[in-house]
Amino acid sequence: MTHIPTGPEQPATQSDEPTEQTVAPSRDAQAIADDVVARVLARAGTARSEGGTVHSAHDGDQLDLAERAALRRVANLSTELEDVTEVEYRQLRLEKVVLVGTYPGGEAAAREAEVSLRELAALAETAGSQVLDGILQKRAKPDPGTFLGSGKAADLADVVAATGADTVVVDTELAPSQRRGLEDIVKVKVVDRTALILDIFAQHAKSREGKAQVELAQLEYLLPRLRGWGESMSRQAGGQVGGAGAGMGSRGPGETKIELDRRRIRNRMAKLRREIAAMAPARETKRLDRKRNAIPNVAIAGYTNAGKSSLLNALTDAGVLVENALFATLDPTVRRTRTDDGRVYTLADTVGFVRHLPHQLVEAFRSTLEEVGDAALLLHVVDASHPDPEGQIAAVREVLADIPGVEDVPEVIVLNKADVADPAVIGRVQRRERRTVVVSAHSGEGVAELRALIADELPRPAVEIDLVVPYSRGDLVHRVHENGELTDEEHLAEGTRLRGRVDAALAAELEQVAV
Known part of the structure; x- marks a missing residue:
């Protein structure tokens, strides 16, 4: 163990008690x-050990993980610096x-x-x-x-x-x-x-939007940290700079290498912001489509490596990538599933958080995190086996506090990894938090209870219907099955009689065609 003193060395003396204290x-x-x-x-x-990732039957083939494992770092490669620009330097x-x-x-x-x-x-x-x-x-x-x-x-x-x-x-x-x-x-x-x-x-990052968001965050971090290396930066001298310049023949093109780098970075950042803004309408269209069809959204958020993707797989059999590593999932995943009584809803897996998450990343991923603000329910996943689950909860809430609309979203603390967690720690968190559910995405413990909780929390259709829809409008009957609560269905000579509850927009369409 390396011994590094934490304070100044004290001279050895024959002194009295205060010196020893x-x-x-x-x-x-x-x-x-x-x-x-x-x-x-x-x-x-242990973070990337071969046996560190344990998959369940819900995780599927994990083809993305196989692709990621195909590219590994090569040991014993030198990264010594001699004369490179800062941009190259930070990419090593x-x-x-x-x-x-x-x-x-x-x-x-x-x-x-x-x-x-x-x-x-x-x-x-x-x-x-x-x-x-x-x-x-x-x-x-x-x-x-x-x-x-x-x-x-x-x-x-x-x-x-x-x-x-x-x-x-x-x-x-x-x-x-x-x-x-x-x-x-x-x-x-x-x-x-x-x-x-x-x-x-x-x-x-794999998606086009994710890569653009990460690059923007990297450039924002890099811009104030540009540093010159060696003679490659000495392109502007001109005259007797500081009284000791090289004089004639030494005048540069009027812009130093570091100034060129800064200008190129600012131009690239402006282009990335335009690209990210251009991608926003597609995501907003999908969100509005879900709202128009009255499909509620449940957002999964939490600390990195808390088991969010594993929980998504356990709830939907989505088969998204699961790895025992920090920030294994960056690109948000949205999957459609049903409650036990047949109501359709979507589950959105978001990027994980961490203590002192760089503000550049929070800003770059803000458009993605807005998915949480539009949710009907927030599943805040916590690693119950972690030494400091309360610290994880506080770190996640600190980031979510800056997302508009999150304060109005009902939150449920999902204590994951219960199969390996200390029951005393679980009990401590349960006493601190108002609503909790204990699960293990790997073993399946508590997943049925979580599904029941989600079904209870999701908004129910507001308009009660009892009408007959002509057979020519089977599309409306299908939408009632998909997005409404159907209590009774009867096939008559003139059409299909439906009893149940639907949202106001669908109720208006049904009234127009009802026999």
Whole structure:
């Protein structure tokens, strides 16, 4: 275990009691940090382990997963930098990484830091990296220049050199100056939590809209972080710049390489925004079509890797991709299904959330997340086996709070993975939340109860009908079967007699043709 001191070295003295009281808390903090990192590293390599994904009969053939597994990272490839632009620099893939985090002190803060650092390790492994070591530092607030402070950054450089790592991953979003300062000391690439999440999104997006949304988020993150490398940036000198210019023959074309990169990025961002806006009408048309046909929508939202796709498969046999990895599903999936009494509704699986989800992604995926605001019911899926399910719930609600209309959607907490969860943890969450249901998408436990809850929560047709529809309008009879509640159907000489309830629009059409 790497030993990184969390405070300044204290000189050994023959001093009195107060000096020892000053040293003791530092030792305690070091022990806490070492224990946290040891537990995180003990779980390293499990995020993408071969046996980590367990499928049920509802998951289908998982052809998408086979396609994804066909492309794997190749180990031992160098990502050393010499003279490349920032755009090229940020597209290089991660390989062997050292994790870095801070916590303000105390046992409670250390537990939160452990959950966050464990999640960071899973994110790094999902992106295709190998976690070699980790450092957790007790620090009230990050250093504005190097995040860790110059002394601790030098210690980190020693760890990087000793482990042979080529990337440092920091468990927060770094300011551009902090990343540059840390890179200058450790001499390898530094990636923050936001860049790591963006990298995973870029790998997993498949649809045209998803790819455009991810690229827009990446460019928004990259724009203030452009950095010049070597002589490739020295295209603007002209005259005696700063009193020491190269003079005649050195004047550039009037625009530096970094300015060219910025202009190209802004142009590309404008084009992506136009493309995403052009895709919105198609999704809105589908949404209006569901409203016109009175088909209610149930949205599935929740933390990443909570089991949302597995639950969708268990409820609908959709066969969408299921993988034991963070952000396995990015492109939203909508499937049609029925309640036990025959009413049609749709289930929409949305992108997962995570602590400190980059605001660029929230903005880029806002049009997709609006699906939640139009839902008749929100199934908030929670991993009941996670060390901090309450933290997951809070992180998801923080993101959903910015989506218009979500506050009016009834919410049900779905405690998933009950087959491997601690019953005490389930009971604790049930006492905190108003409406919960306990399920296991893998074993099928509680799925029938969830279906019954959905049927009870879905809006019922408002208009009662008792009329005869001519046989020439079988299309209307079909729509009653699809979208209404039919209590009795009788075939008469003049047509089909229907008794039941339908929505107001369909009732008006039926009245016009009724015999």
